[in-house]
Amino acid sequence: MESAGALAKELGRWNEVSDFYRRASEFYRECGRAQPASDALAKGASFLEDNTPDEAIKMYDEACSILEEDGKEQMAFDLYRAAASLYVKLEKYSDAAATFLRLGSAADKCNAINSQCKGYLSAIIIYLYAHDFQQAQKCYNDCSEVQAFLNSDQNRCAMKLLSAYEEGDAEGIKQAAQSSAIKHLDHVVIRLAKKLPTGDLQTIKKLVDDDGEDSLDENDLT
Incomplete structure (x- = not known):
């Protein structure tokens, strides 16, 4: 799924980027693997920042929530920062x-x-x-x-x-x-x-x- 998401990114198919990385994240969550599930969303979000920033923010938010629910808040620090930086870029102070x-x-x-x-x-x-x-x-x-x-x-x-x-x-x-x-x-x-x-x-x-x-x-x- 992540490979398909990366290919969609190369082709500029931004809706598919979101879809593939979300599906990859769901697969990891079903297997009880919170960290890879969060990583998949974060990677997809990083690809979407320039073209669909609102979707990128949603994915960063969900990636943080997964780690919070798993008691791994410290692993989410960079994701909070990435989301905050994107909000500033969008002037959503x-x-x-x-x-x-x-x-x-x-x-x-x-x-x-x-x-x-x-x-x-x-x-x-x-x-x-x-x-x-x-x-x-x-x-x-x-x-x-x-x-x-x-x-x-x-x-x-x-x-x-x-x-x-x-x-x-x-x-x-x-x-x-x-x-x-x-x-x-x-x-x-x-x-x-x-x-x-x-x-x-x-x-x-x-x-x-x-x-x-x-x-x-x-x-x-x-």
């Missing part, structure tokens, strides 16, 4: 961030702390690149509930980025984006970080200031 958070969750189960923290920081950077400061801040707060992230270099980098955004400090953002924590992320995320800040910083600063005033009003007991 929320989906890209969610995929990096999924990687972080999988890494947590494997006690792969470095990969976990890198996944969380990647998601925050993607939200910032997409001009979604509030979601970036929420993501940071949620991830900081995890002790491993709270004590990490990635957390400190994210905090510097968010603080610079709150202050409307473009130079501070650029400096934070050059930190060593970011240099060790996936290339697709590094490229986005280098383009920060995007969006209107003054609008973000005003939003933060307004939120601060609202909090003061709520706490005013006089």
Whole structure:
């Protein structure tokens, strides 16, 4: 089946590529072989990235799910990254961030702390690149509930980025984006970080200031 899929790829028959690699994956699953089943889907997905990216993403997602169900999350790390990279290419930034958070969750189960923290920081950077400061801040707060992230270099980098955004400090953002924590992320995320800040910083600063005033009003007991 995989040989037929490879031949279909050479002939540019993209629907057949998907079909053959899916059938190969199903065959492996019926035999109780999760890793080859996932590998078949991942290989098919890699062939489809340029021509049918939506189908490629579905196949990457299914490949990850197979490994998750088999308790082999650590074997899926590269697949999460491939899917996230493709989402960025398609400018589906929320989906890209969610995929990096999924990687972080999988890494947590494997006690792969470095990969976990890198996944969380990647998601925050993607939200910032997409001009979604509030979601970036929420993501940071949620991830900081995890002790491993709270004590990490990635957390400190994210905090510097968010603080610079709150202050409307473009130079501070650029400096934070050059930190060593970011240099060790996936290339697709590094490229986005280098383009920060995007969006209107003054609008973000005003939003933060307004939120601060609202909090003061709520706490005013006089």
